[in-house]
Amino acid sequence: MNFDKSFVKKVLYLMEKEARKRKAPVFRKELIIENDPFKIFILAFLSSRTKDETTVKVCKRLFKRVSNFKDILSLSQKEIEKLIYGVGFYRQKAKNLKKTAEIIVKRYSGNLPNQLEELVKLPGVGNKIAKVILAEAYRKPFIAVDVHVHRISNRLGIVKTKTPSETDRVLDKIIPEELKRKYNKIFVAFGQTVCKPKRPLCNECPLKNLCPKIGI
Numbered sequence: 661m662n663f664d665k666s667f668v669k670k671v672l673y674l675m676e677k678e679a680r681k682r683k684a685p686v687f688r689k690e691l692i693i694e695n696d697p698f699k700i701f702i703l704a705f706l707s708s709r710t711k712d713e714t715t716v717k718v719c720k721r722l723f724k725r726v727s728n729f730k731d732i733l734s735l736s737q738k739e740i741e742k743l744i745y746g747v748g749f750y751r752q753k754a755k756n757l758k759k760t761a762e763i764i765v766k767r768y769s770g771n772l773p774n775q776l777e778e779l780v781k782l783p784g785v786g787n788k789i790a791k792v793i794l795a796e797a798y799r800k801p802f803i804a805v806d807v808h809v810h811r812i813s814n815r816l817g818i819v820k821t822k823t824p825s826e827t828d829r830v831l832d833k834i835i836p837e838e839l840k841r842k843y844n845k846i847f848v849a850f851g852q853t854v855c856k857p858k859r860p861l862c863n864e865c866p867l868k869n870l871c872p873k874i875g876i
């Protein structure tokens with residue numbers, strides 16, 4: 661494993677710089693969340709199986725009508741479906757969103773919980789979404805591992821793992837707390853723009869002299 665703290669720190673810095681220069685779609689989310697846990701939750705919740713461009717477009721439409729979980733609860737499921745139309749599995753997500761809003765309003769007085777164990781009990785909220793919310797809304801040291809994080813961490817030799825859940829366990833152990841929070845977003849941004857799943861742009865990559873290019 662190619663792990664040492666300064667290597668990861670350097671890699672994160674170079675990746676973020678390059679992905680921002682290339683205007684990675686994931687960074688568009690930053691423009692509409694305003695550090696609001698409700699908006700961060702909705703973006704994370706709607707983004708599974710959906711392109712970031714679409715999630716952002718749908719969220720802009722939704723946020724014109726709602727600004728908290730009480731507002732969601734006041735809408736019918738059909739109204740929610742209409743508002744979030746365009747994201748993957750919109751009917752199922754509308755159903756889960758309505759149930760989630762009900763739980764949050766009744767059990768948590770309308771405030772999004774800030775503990776992993778509480779978040780994963782909400783309908784439609786898995787480990788990955790919960791960790792994105794904790795890292796971005798509450799600035800807690802969690803890494804949400806998705807396909808980009810899994811793929812690039814292996815190509816760089818930071819881990820040597822077969823599945824995202826294995827990567828999740830290893831990264832949680834080896835990455836220092838202060839580097840965890842930004843890890844997901846930067847790896848996703850870099851995966852969207854440079855270290856793509858097929859045909860990564862190694863010749864244009866700012867890491868080409870540092871990266872062992874494992875599996876390429």
Ligand code: SF4
Pocket residue numbers: 815816854855856860861862865866867868871872873874876
């Ligand atoms: S050199 Fe290639 S494999 Fe390594 S991080 Fe860059 S794009 Fe990915």
